[in-house]
Amino acid sequence: MATELVRAEQLTLERQHKTVLDNISLSLSAGQILTLIGPNGCGKSTLVKVLLGLEKVDRGTVWRAPGLRIGYMPQRLQLDDRLPLTVGGFLALSRHAKPGDIEHWLERLNIRALQQQSVHRLSGGEWQRVLLARALLNRPQWLVLDEPVQGVDVQGQLELYELIPQLRDELGCAVVMVSHDLHLVMAATDEVVCLNGHVCCSGHPDQVSVDPAYLSLFGRQPAMAHYTHHHDHAHCLDGHVEPTRGGSV
Template sequence: MSDALVRLQDIHVRFANQAVLEGAELQVGRGEIVTLIGPNGAGKTTLVRTVLGLLKPDRGHVWRKPKLRIGYMPQKLHVDSTLPLSVLRFLRLVPGVDRASAVEALAKVGAEQVIDSPLQGISGGEMQRVLLARALLRGPELLVLDEPVQGVDIAGQAELYRLIGQLRDRFGCGVLMVSHDLHLVMSATDKVVCLNRHVCCSGHPEQVSNDPAFIELFGQDARSMAIYHHRHDHAHDLHGAVLKPHVHDENCKHG
């Protein structure tokens, strides 16, 4: 893929002589949403840490676009209830961020109203938006989102997934998500990668939800949960590759 942002090939990782990843493969392209799914212990976090450059695999090849800008959204944030930390002060922990840029980032995710609120006092959905705003602060070409709807109710989950899609459409950036929400994620992604130490199956959601490896991992009920309503302005080939890319700014600037 000429628009590839990151490509992992034949990744092997062992911890305490235990195989965590065995020949895992992953690729994320510009303007593409890729969702990583799999059971607990499948190696999803390890693969994400490899993408971020926080972990060097024991074997395999990691390629990133030169000077790739990555925005990372963690699964959750633990803040001591006694710590006097507002949303603004939290965002200003990122070097070079002032009030104006913090407001701008929050506005992109629809959360500018919480800028002066105590971080510990906002709702779960607002917290996820604040974390997403923080990931956007540096104008990333690749967003890496670890369980982005963690702690959010079902209506809020669908809204957050729509927001992520809108951000991709607006900025043309690649998105790598880790998710357990099979009932919603299939309508919010271009490509699904099913991981269980190695890649069991991958492709566009409709294809993966009918794959025997997917059904073996998640059961027949998961197939019915993975209802596929995938509407956007491009098509896929038989392998899930995007044939007609989104129209977006060539420089992928978030300013």
């Protein structure tokens, strides 16, 4: 059996007389990709912060494997515009940063060309990949991605969701993603937990997508075609093409 990394039991959190999390239980094992979905304000990001130990609950418990290495990609991270900082300099600020690891993840995420560019001049998709590289510097056993495709165009979203299972396989880690759109993340997910303050439904994405509780929140959504481009080269951000060792990124 896969090693259990995180276990939450009967989590309940109230704010200003409103129940934000209501009796939520879940577990996460090594190699598992779990996606939290639900409408805006349903408690997804709050649950992630509780699981990470960044926020306390009124009732319930969270257990994390001792010494668990965590890589966290927050939903938002804004830097002061007056701070002159390159992508390489930003990554070097991480307490887990080593020059070799920075080079590795810049190359692996196809953003090597951004290393000397100002963080303030990045597109939404470029910034998200930089934040992902930062989360990966710790070689995490548990990778947490809070709305990882925010500000990314549809093609970029599909590419990122293709990448996540690859990273899971390379690192042998567990992944928790936060999203509001199941039909985009289906191919990259082993298990879905649909939240609306409480767990509305959970299971394999094919099951959740036809569950009455899910349909009441989102309705029936059109299927999205997943275009997979398998090739032996990569299109880098500075325009040049480089050979790769194992297919698409």
